[in-house]
Amino acid sequence: MITLSNVSKTYGQGHAAVEALKPLDLHVPEGTIYGVIGLSGAGKSTLIRCVNLLERPTSGSISVDGQELTTLSGDALNQARHRIGMIFQHFNLLASRTVFANVSLPLELMGVPRAEIRQRVAPLLELVGLSDKANQYPAQLSGGQKQRVAIARALASKPKVLLCDEATSALDPQTTGSILALLQEINRSLGLTILLITHEMEVVKRICHRVGLISAGSLVEEAEVGDFFTAPRTQLGREFITEFLKLEPPRALVERLDADPGDHSHPVVRLAFSGDAVSTPLISRLARDCQIDVSILQAKVESIQDRTLGLMIAELIGPSDKTREAIDYLETHDLHVEVLGHVQRDA
Ligand SMILES: Nc1ncnc2c1ncn2[C@@H]1O[C@H](COP(=O)(O)OP(=O)(O)OP(=O)(O)O)[C@@H](O)[C@H]1O
Ligand SMILES: [Mg+2]
Structure with a gap:
């Protein structure tokens, strides 16, 4: 579903250049929840932002649902991005819009008629458990509820893929659990492929099928989650497990x-x-x-x-x-x- 080939990213030039990603390959099979884990600064956000071209990779190609993205620009790229939802650590909601209007925004931008927007947003709010909050504003919501709005908004354009950048890192453990359960339910019921990045092993353990470990811009280890936890192949992998098991x-x-x-x-x-x-x-x-x-x-x-x-x-x-x-x-x-x-x- 998602295939990165030889993707690298260098920020800046000359003396100021930062090689955030070294050339790497990554494949996320359809229907999988794939977790990328790594220490702060390892390049996780850069990696996930390359997938929908929020960052243009310096080299390599990115294919999502069979479509090569790096050759696209303008309208064609916007169209392709509708197939890729994204949620963030700090939710990125518009404070001046109600819950309903936040979720309907991508549909407005796509030119979907008003009546159809109403029909599509209601079930999304129901899916994330916020039907009763449609007319409230983000400031009136808890962190977990804000992330639910962000999830509903990300799903509005019926994407095939959901990208999650530290989606639970700003939440307490209990709320984290409920958001992870929601992501798992969406994965199962909609068959959505999820690529998430996190620095928390608990997130990987709870919902991921496969995991990639990234260190200093390189993918150093890649495995089924059960294999990774029971037999990590790198020193860094063992350190993550030991730290997790305390x-x-x-x-x-x-x-x-x-x-x-x-x-x-x-x-x-x-x-x-x-x-x-x-x-x-x-x-x-x-x-x-x-x-x-x-x-x-x-x-x-x-x-x-x-x-x-x-x-x-x-x-x-x-x-x-x-x-x-x-x-x-x-x-x-x-x-x-x-x-x-x-x-x-x-x-
Ligand atoms: N816009 C930018 N310009 C210059 N350097 C950047 C930029 N964004 C990230 N970097 C650098 O690229 C490297 C990787 O950063 P990135 O944000 O991808 O790491 P991360 O794994 O997401 O870290 P964290 O867990 O702290 O969010 C870091 O050295 C960072 O300083
Ligand atoms: Mg990051």
Whole structure:
């Protein structure tokens, strides 16, 4: 549905040039909710603004619903943009217009007759749950209600694609949940393809099917959401997951962690496991087969779509050859093992 080929974007020229996007390819299949995640300044907004040519890419081509956009201009580009809705972090409503008039604006601009506008706006307000607010002004609405108006407005021109730039970042967690549920419902009932960008893993976990990770203008990782959460392939991907799951060793332990193994020290490891490993009694087998003790310091299990992800921080207690053997054992059983450091034990 959306295909970016070799798209790059450089702002400014010469010494002032900022390469916000390096040449990248991205494909969003029809009917998918695709999340792009990345740190602040990574190029997320630039990427999504290139899709409907709010920013002209410096190179590359952009195809939406089979139509190549970069060759279009003027009326033809405006026509194509009607097939692409967009919502923003700060809603971008017109304060002087009522809810009804905000939603009808794109239809007025398209020259749709008044009577037809009335017929089309009412069901949109119903879809977003604001039928009773048609005559109110944005200043009278909560943040979540404003975003609902923006969603109804974005859907007015019957787009095939909805672009969301940090659409829930200005909302509290509960309101975020209700807006995400609405986006999911629209995706299912209208078959709308959604490309959203966010810096929150929670958004990706809740509604996305696929995810792309962007770093310094490059797409560094791309996967099904379940695969990304259970087996991220890049260091940055692992950092996002760890931060999301908030499984850090206790502070008192961190202060005692040493990078080098000493004579009487034991490794502290963070283990990530998924799939079969979640339901296998691996830790008791590890203790038995490798003849070590395992002290579990923290553990957490998360369900991500149809997948289960487990995380654990544990101290492996035993002679160093045995603990090394234990780490190999875990890795051969498809756990991701990260040695956080070593702690000294009284001999
Ligand atoms: N209009 C502009 N002119 C010059 N540089 C820009 C412009 N817009 C963005 N940039 C730069 O491009 C890079 C990517 O910015 P972008 O807004 O795409 O990041 P982002 O991932 O959306 O960040 P955030 O999470 O903070 O919204 C940054 O270095 C930014 O300073
Ligand atoms: Mg941004």
